[in-house]
Amino acid sequence: MPQFLNTADADFEARFAAFLTTKREDAPDVDAAVAAIIDDVRARGDAAVIELTERFDRLALTPDRLAFSDDEIAAECARVPDAEKAALEHAARRIRAYHARQMPDDAKWTDPDGATLGWRWTPVEAAGLYVPGGLASYPSSVLMNAIPARVAGVERLVVTVPTPDGTVNPLVLLAAKVAGVDTVFRVGGAQAIAALAYGTETVSPVDKIVGPGNAYVAAAKRRVFGKVGIDMIAGPSEILVIADADNDPDWIAVDLLSQAEHDESAQAILITPDADFGRAVVAAVEKRLETLERHAIAGPSWRDYGAVITVRDLDEAAELSNRVAPEHLELCVAEPEALAEKIRHAGAIFLGSWTPEAIGDYVGGPNHVLPTARSARFSSGLSVLDFMKRTTLARMSPAALNTIGPAAEILARSESLEAHGLSVRARLDRLNEEDA
Amino acid sequence: MPQFLNTADADFEARFAAFLTTKREDAPDVDAAVAAIIDDVRARGDAAVIELTERFDRLALTPDRLAFSDDEIAAECARVPDAEKAALEHAARRIRAYHARQMPDDAKWTDPDGATLGWRWTPVEAAGLYVPGGLASYPSSVLMNAIPARVAGVERLVVTVPTPDGTVNPLVLLAAKVAGVDTVFRVGGAQAIAALAYGTETVSPVDKIVGPGNAYVAAAKRRVFGKVGIDMIAGPSEILVIADADNDPDWIAVDLLSQAEHDESAQAILITPDADFGRAVVAAVEKRLETLERHAIAGPSWRDYGAVITVRDLDEAAELSNRVAPEHLELCVAEPEALAEKIRHAGAIFLGSWTPEAIGDYVGGPNHVLPTARSARFSSGLSVLDFMKRTTLARMSPAALNTIGPAAEILARSESLEAHGLSVRARLDRLNEEDA
Incomplete structure (x- = not known):
C-alpha cells in the first residue's frame, strides 16, 4: 500500500520528512569499469569501440558500419505505420514551436559613463544525443533532446544508440530523421560517451552530450564533464497530483500510474484536501493495476514509494509540493x-483536469526532460539554452575608462594583483598626458 | 620563452594542435579524503565542522561562533580605507546594473489548437558562496558571485570563508555586506561545502553552491552535485589578445601579464598579423617582468604556457581564437x-584598446566568473540565470485535448507505456460521451 499521511496528524512532520528523504535508487558503482572503457576508447579509437560493441551488444561492426547508412535509415523508417509517423511529426511540430519561443535575445547598450555593454548568444557547434536501447528506447526522447539543439542552431547533431544483437527500433531512427539528426551511430554504453567526448577516427568529437542512459552511461557522462558539457543525470520519474474532490478518481489514478509504470523506483504522490477522494483514487489505482500491462512495474512503484497526503487546504498542498519539488506537477483543481x-x-506544471501529464511527455510542446529527485529546487528542464552559451561584451571609451578605471586600479591593488592595476594605469597615464 | 607560432609555417597545424591540448594543471586526487570529510559532517554536524576547522585552520570555534557576528563584521569593515570602500561600492553598483538586465521574462500564450503554454522563472531559495582564504581571497569575487544571486531574488545567501589562524580579510567581509549577504561562516574546505549541502545544527542547507576553491573544495562540489546545484569547476585563468600593430606594445604586455600573474598555470596568448609587433610585445613583457611584484608567478606562466601567434589576417585570428575558446578575449584592433x-x-570579449581585461575583473559590469579550459565552447559565465530555474506550464482545453490527445495516445502505445495512453483515453472517452 502507498503511504497515507495527513497534515492533521501529530506525527505528520516527522513522517513527511522521512518520506522526503527516502532513497529510491541505489546506483551501482561502475566507475572503475567506466574509467577503463573511456581510457581504451581514447587510446585505440574505433578499434576499441568495435571490440566493446562486440562484447556488450554481440554485434560485429567495421568502421564504415559504425553509423547507419542513409539506405538503412530509409528502410527502417519505411517499416513505421503511417499513424505513428503522423503522430511523431505532429509532436515534432509542436515541440519545435514551443522551443522556438525560448530563443534568447542579445543585448547591447551604452551606459551614462560611456561604457558599451551587452552579451551575445551563440549555439554550441556540435552535440551528441545518447539514446538507450531496449526497454527505455523512447522515440519521444529523441524529439525532446534533438529538437531544442536544432532550434538553437547546433551545426552537427549526432545520435548514438546501442542495437544489441542488431535489434533496431525503427521509431527511434524515424524520430532522429524527423528531428534533423545528421548521423546515427549504432554504439552504446560508456564507449559511446567516450567516442562522443574524445572522438575516434570515425566519430568526430562533440561539445555537448545529452540524453538518458543506464548507470554506465551516467558514470561516463560525469567523467567527461568538463571536457564537454553534459545535461543533468536523470533519476527515476516522479509525479505529484494536487486534486480536489471534483475529479474523476479514475482519471487521477491513471495519471499516477502513468509515471509509476516507468520504473519500480518511480514515485507517484497525490495531495488532496478530501480524504474520501484520496481513498477513492487508491481504489481506482488498484482496479487499474489488475489489468495494466506493466502492473509488475507500476504496482511495486505505487506500493513502495506512492503516497496519499490529506491536507487542510490547497495552500498547504502548495507548501508540501514545494518541499517535494516534483518533476511533474498536475493541478486538478477549480482554479489551477x-x-x-x-x-x-x-519541473513542469499541468494545469486543470483536462491536462494529463502524458500530454507533456509527447505532444504538449514543453520538454519532457525535467529535473528529478528534488533538483527542481535549483535546475530546469532541457531547453534551447542548454545548446547555447552567452559571451559578455564590454567596450570602454577613453572617457569611460577615465571614469571607472580608477576604481578598478584600487581594487586590483587591494587584491595584490599589480599587473591588473598597471593595465588600467598605463591607459589612464596616456589620457593624462593627452590632457596636459 | 613563450611559444612562437606562425600560420605560414609548414608545421603550424601540428604545433597549434599540440599547444591546444597542453595540460596546464594536474589536480591532486583528494577524492577519498573529501568523501570522508563529507561523511563526517553529515554524521556529526557542527561537531565535525568545528573539529575539522581546528585541524585545518588551527582555529578553535564553538557553534555560536561559526558565523561572524554583526559586531565583528562592523569592526572589520571599519578597518577598510575609504578609497577601497568607495571603489567596492562603485563596482557593486555597476555589476548590479548589468545583471539586472539579465532577468528573464516569463511567457504565456494560447496556440491555435487551444493549448495554453508558457513558462515561469523562479529564484533558487537559498545559495551558498564559497570564498577561498589566503592568497586567492578576492573581494571582487564575492561581488561577482553574490550580486547575481541577490538580483535573481535568492532569499537566503550565505558565505563560507576559511580564516586560517583567525586571519580575516576585512575587504571580503565588506564585499559580503555591500552585496547583501545574510551570514558569513568562518569555515573552509570540504567541510564548508558539506555543511552547505547537507546542513548542520547551525548551518541551514542551501540549494545551490557557487564560488572558486582549491582541489578539496572542487572535489567536494563535484560530490554534492545533484543534492545541490553547483557552478562550473574553474580552471586556471586565460587571456587571448588579438592585436594589430597600431597598439602600444606595453599596453598589450601588461594585459597579458594581468592574467599570467594569477597563477603559474595561467595562460596568456597574443595573436597578431604583425610579427614585428609580436616581438615588441614579448620585449615589453620581459621589461615589465623585471619589476612586477608577482614576477615569480607571471614569469613561469608566460614562459611555460604563453604564446605569440602570427597570422595572415584577422579572419585567421578569429578562427584560431574560436579553436582556443578563451575565457577572456581582447580585440585590440581598429574595428573590434x-x-x-x-x-x-x-567567455567575455573586451572591445578595443581602451578596454583592458582588468576592467571586466572589477567594475565593467559583466561577470568575471567565466568558463576556462576551452569550456566556452559549451558554457557561459555566471549570471542571474544560475540562481533561477524555469517551470514549464501547459493547460489543455477539452477541445485542445481532443485535437492533440490522439497523437499522444498513439506515441504512448508505440512506447508500450499503456497508462500514459489511458490517461489521455479516459478523458477523450468522456468528450465522446458528451458529444453523443
Whole structure:
C-alpha cells in the first residue's frame, strides 16, 4: 500500500520528512569499469569501440558500419505505420514551436559613463544525443533532446544508440530523421560517451552530450564533464497530483500510474484536501493495476514509494509540493492558475483536469526532460539554452575608462594583483598626458 | 620563452594542435579524503565542522561562533580605507546594473489548437558562496558571485570563508555586506561545502553552491552535485589578445601579464598579423617582468604556457581564437565590433584598446566568473540565470485535448507505456460521451 499521511496528524512532520528523504535508487558503482572503457576508447579509437560493441551488444561492426547508412535509415523508417509517423511529426511540430519561443535575445547598450555593454548568444557547434536501447528506447526522447539543439542552431547533431544483437527500433531512427539528426551511430554504453567526448577516427568529437542512459552511461557522462558539457543525470520519474474532490478518481489514478509504470523506483504522490477522494483514487489505482500491462512495474512503484497526503487546504498542498519539488506537477483543481502562483519549485506544471501529464511527455510542446529527485529546487528542464552559451561584451571609451578605471586600479591593488592595476594605469597615464 | 607560432609555417597545424591540448594543471586526487570529510559532517554536524576547522585552520570555534557576528563584521569593515570602500561600492553598483538586465521574462500564450503554454522563472531559495582564504581571497569575487544571486531574488545567501589562524580579510567581509549577504561562516574546505549541502545544527542547507576553491573544495562540489546545484569547476585563468600593430606594445604586455600573474598555470596568448609587433610585445613583457611584484608567478606562466601567434589576417585570428575558446578575449584592433562578429566561442570579449581585461575583473559590469579550459565552447559565465530555474506550464482545453490527445495516445502505445495512453483515453472517452 502507498503511504497515507495527513497534515492533521501529530506525527505528520516527522513522517513527511522521512518520506522526503527516502532513497529510491541505489546506483551501482561502475566507475572503475567506466574509467577503463573511456581510457581504451581514447587510446585505440574505433578499434576499441568495435571490440566493446562486440562484447556488450554481440554485434560485429567495421568502421564504415559504425553509423547507419542513409539506405538503412530509409528502410527502417519505411517499416513505421503511417499513424505513428503522423503522430511523431505532429509532436515534432509542436515541440519545435514551443522551443522556438525560448530563443534568447542579445543585448547591447551604452551606459551614462560611456561604457558599451551587452552579451551575445551563440549555439554550441556540435552535440551528441545518447539514446538507450531496449526497454527505455523512447522515440519521444529523441524529439525532446534533438529538437531544442536544432532550434538553437547546433551545426552537427549526432545520435548514438546501442542495437544489441542488431535489434533496431525503427521509431527511434524515424524520430532522429524527423528531428534533423545528421548521423546515427549504432554504439552504446560508456564507449559511446567516450567516442562522443574524445572522438575516434570515425566519430568526430562533440561539445555537448545529452540524453538518458543506464548507470554506465551516467558514470561516463560525469567523467567527461568538463571536457564537454553534459545535461543533468536523470533519476527515476516522479509525479505529484494536487486534486480536489471534483475529479474523476479514475482519471487521477491513471495519471499516477502513468509515471509509476516507468520504473519500480518511480514515485507517484497525490495531495488532496478530501480524504474520501484520496481513498477513492487508491481504489481506482488498484482496479487499474489488475489489468495494466506493466502492473509488475507500476504496482511495486505505487506500493513502495506512492503516497496519499490529506491536507487542510490547497495552500498547504502548495507548501508540501514545494518541499517535494516534483518533476511533474498536475493541478486538478477549480482554479489551477491561482494555485500555480503558489508553486515555487517544479519541473513542469499541468494545469486543470483536462491536462494529463502524458500530454507533456509527447505532444504538449514543453520538454519532457525535467529535473528529478528534488533538483527542481535549483535546475530546469532541457531547453534551447542548454545548446547555447552567452559571451559578455564590454567596450570602454577613453572617457569611460577615465571614469571607472580608477576604481578598478584600487581594487586590483587591494587584491595584490599589480599587473591588473598597471593595465588600467598605463591607459589612464596616456589620457593624462593627452590632457596636459 | 613563450611559444612562437606562425600560420605560414609548414608545421603550424601540428604545433597549434599540440599547444591546444597542453595540460596546464594536474589536480591532486583528494577524492577519498573529501568523501570522508563529507561523511563526517553529515554524521556529526557542527561537531565535525568545528573539529575539522581546528585541524585545518588551527582555529578553535564553538557553534555560536561559526558565523561572524554583526559586531565583528562592523569592526572589520571599519578597518577598510575609504578609497577601497568607495571603489567596492562603485563596482557593486555597476555589476548590479548589468545583471539586472539579465532577468528573464516569463511567457504565456494560447496556440491555435487551444493549448495554453508558457513558462515561469523562479529564484533558487537559498545559495551558498564559497570564498577561498589566503592568497586567492578576492573581494571582487564575492561581488561577482553574490550580486547575481541577490538580483535573481535568492532569499537566503550565505558565505563560507576559511580564516586560517583567525586571519580575516576585512575587504571580503565588506564585499559580503555591500552585496547583501545574510551570514558569513568562518569555515573552509570540504567541510564548508558539506555543511552547505547537507546542513548542520547551525548551518541551514542551501540549494545551490557557487564560488572558486582549491582541489578539496572542487572535489567536494563535484560530490554534492545533484543534492545541490553547483557552478562550473574553474580552471586556471586565460587571456587571448588579438592585436594589430597600431597598439602600444606595453599596453598589450601588461594585459597579458594581468592574467599570467594569477597563477603559474595561467595562460596568456597574443595573436597578431604583425610579427614585428609580436616581438615588441614579448620585449615589453620581459621589461615589465623585471619589476612586477608577482614576477615569480607571471614569469613561469608566460614562459611555460604563453604564446605569440602570427597570422595572415584577422579572419585567421578569429578562427584560431574560436579553436582556443578563451575565457577572456581582447580585440585590440581598429574595428573590434566587426571582428567580434566572427567570434563564436569566448567567455567575455573586451572591445578595443581602451578596454583592458582588468576592467571586466572589477567594475565593467559583466561577470568575471567565466568558463576556462576551452569550456566556452559549451558554457557561459555566471549570471542571474544560475540562481533561477524555469517551470514549464501547459493547460489543455477539452477541445485542445481532443485535437492533440490522439497523437499522444498513439506515441504512448508505440512506447508500450499503456497508462500514459489511458490517461489521455479516459478523458477523450468522456468528450465522446458528451458529444453523443
